Amino acid sequence: MKNGIIMRMAALIAAAVLLCTGLSSCGSTDYAVFRFAVETQAVTFDPQIAEDGTAKIIVRNTFEGLVRPDINGNISPGAAASWEITDGGLTYTFRLRSGVKWHLTDNAAEQLKGKLPENFAPEVTANDFVFALRRAVDPATGAPDAELLLPVQNAAEILAGTKKPTELGVFAPDEKTLVIKLATPSESFLETLCEPLCMPCNEVFFNACAGRYGLLIAYSLSNGPFYLSYFDETTYRIRKSADYSGEHASKADTIWFYYQSDPDTVVQKLKNGDYSGAYLTETQLEAMSPGKKFGVIKVADTNRVFLLNCKNEKLAVKELRDAFMYATDTSSAAKESGAEEAFFAVPDVARVENAEAPSKPFDISLVSGALDKATELLETDSVTVTVLYDKKDAEVLKRLLQQWQKNFGIRLEIKLEEVSSQTLLSRVEGGDWEIAFYPLRVSSSDPTVLFNEFRFEETGSLTGLNDPEYDKKAASFAASSGEERAKLFSQLNQTLISDGAVLPVWKETSCFVCAEGVTGVYVGAGADRRYFENVSKEK
Secondary structure: OOOOOOEOOOOHOEEEEOOOOOOOOEEEEEOEEEEEEOOOOOOOOOOOOOOOOOOOOOOHHHHOEEEEEEEOEEEEOOOOOEEEEHHHHEEEEEEEEEOOEEEEHHHHHHOOOOEEEOOOOOOOOOOHHHHHHHHHOOOOOOOHHHHHHHEOOOOOHHHOOOOHHOOEEEEEOOOEEEEEEOOOOOOOOOOOOHHHHHHOOOOHHHHHOOOOOOOOOHHEEEEOOEEEEOOOOOEEEEEEOOOOOOOOOOOOOOEEEOOOOHHHHHHHHHOOOOOEEEOOOHHHHHHOOOOOOOOEEEEEEEEEEEEOOOOOOOOOOOHHHHHHHEEEOHHHHHHHOOEOOOOOOOOHHHOOOOOOOOOOOOHHHHHHHHHHHHHHHHOOOEEEEEEEEEEEHHHHHHHHHHHHHHOOOOEEEEEEEEEOOOHHHHHHHOOOOOOEEEEOOOOOOOOOOHHHOOOOOOOOOOOOOOHHHHHHHHHHHOOOOHHHHHHHHHHHHHHHHHHHOOEEEEEEEEEEEEEOOOEEEEOOOOOOOOEOOEEEEOO
């Protein structure tokens, strides 16, 4: 494949430019100032270890990788002016454009005085990408998304500790040329290079920070359309960078991001014009004032599923999980909710083409036998299990409860516990649950990260599922392609269901809603895929 050919991102099926019309209801100053709500609090702005959605949004807008999504979601030049893919898809050669500069804030220059060279104002070089990618796969870094780089030559061995980071298949023949060697072709590798994990890192600046890189403004560096100029626990500000000279220069001067834990407050601020845009649920969107004009883009990035906690003393017995699966009619639940039934655990935006849909276990005739074995193993006559659910799903869960009571009799009692959306997420994350009716949201159009969340060896596994065969297949998925990738995708989805860890129920969409007059926000698959260099407002 020739360089310069603009390639469509895998996420394009669910990503678009947010366009709306009307007069702007916020930021009416001489400068282009915008205010957006975010869903998490940022911890660190170090691209290689950024994990929360807000930090990744800021990294995506303050850094520029080799390539970058354009306003239509296509892969376009970033720090690289051109690239070519040769050797049957195994060798990627990037040529950096001239004038790619690091932006050093006055704060950083002052705080790191004496630790940085006096003339520190370098251009971004190929070595900055070599250093960053080696950091990303170094087990000592602890990069949460490191396995996205498994297709790169020797990455698997480095992550396993059997090879050194310097043996990664990444080379810089000169300051403007970067070569990346893959162990196996990857259909989504250019998209992977857009991830925060793959942003450049200046080794001199990194070492000067002495372990505090990305934790404060004084220890932050950027090469993108914006730079980070202020943040506290709930408020973040990025500003247009005067040092940026690429194809994605910002139209906006300043963008503020606000974390607000109360979803109802976010809705009200959006309606009042205090926010330029925010993510809302479909329920929240429906409740918006019909008299207002809002731009809306929907992304099919969420499936509502039952998660079963395999670490729980009772649910560690697979036969009890099986009984629950056999007794739960997901088809009728989806129909009652008015939503489309989900068969895959992975949401549509990350589905691999030609993957075979998994089968569901609903079969009333098998419930009794599974309960017989479960109660025998638990040495009890009856079991009580609690299902956590979001209050907005109360009606559907209450109808399901009637089905469960009929199907289980007195041997398995299901109790319902209604909680807020935030409590549901925090309880599952903290392990304080048995069964949860949960919004399983994919973070990108590549399902690798979601699959890894269920690996037993992964810290923070959602369900504690201990299936070595699943772990093995999930570990190899990132480096798969073609028919093998579709096959693994189907098998991994089926295993999550067959092992009694995940039961998909219905599909949901996330809605990015923009205030009147605000245009040009690019929203991709995953909550952190928001790019703001083209955002503007009509006058």
